[in-house]
Amino acid sequence: MTCTDFLAQLTDYFDGQISPELLEEVREHTSSCHHCExxxxxxxKTISVYRDNEIYEVSPEFRDRLHLAIMAKCTAAK
Ligand SMILES: [Zn+2]
Known part of the structure; x- marks a missing residue:
């Protein structure tokens, strides 16, 4: 799994809709990739705060911002 793959699975992960196989790959990736971890x-943490306030929603904008942030970090790390 690459950082891009990881990010693509992120919303499914938090929606609880990820398959056990993919969940395993996500865990493997985060154990070897500090940025994604x-x-x-x-x-x-952010989502649990939102859930407590019952306004939980992962918007496409939020995901895009995350994506850009992590890709910038991963690129800088190489
Ligand atoms: Zn990564």
């Missing part, structure tokens, strides 16, 4: 951690 941080994104996963930050996003889950």
């Amino acid at each position: 941080v994104v996963l951690d930050t996003t889950s």
Whole structure:
């Protein structure tokens, strides 16, 4: 799994609609990719805050911003 693949699965992951196989790949990726691990951690915290306030929604804009941020970091790391 690449960072791009990871990001593509991110909303499904948080929607709980990810398959066990993909979930395993996500975990493998985040254990070897610090940037994506941080994104996963930050996003889950953000979402739990939103859920508590019952305004949880991962908008396409939010996902795009995440995508740009992580890709910039991953590119800079190489
Ligand atoms: Zn990554």
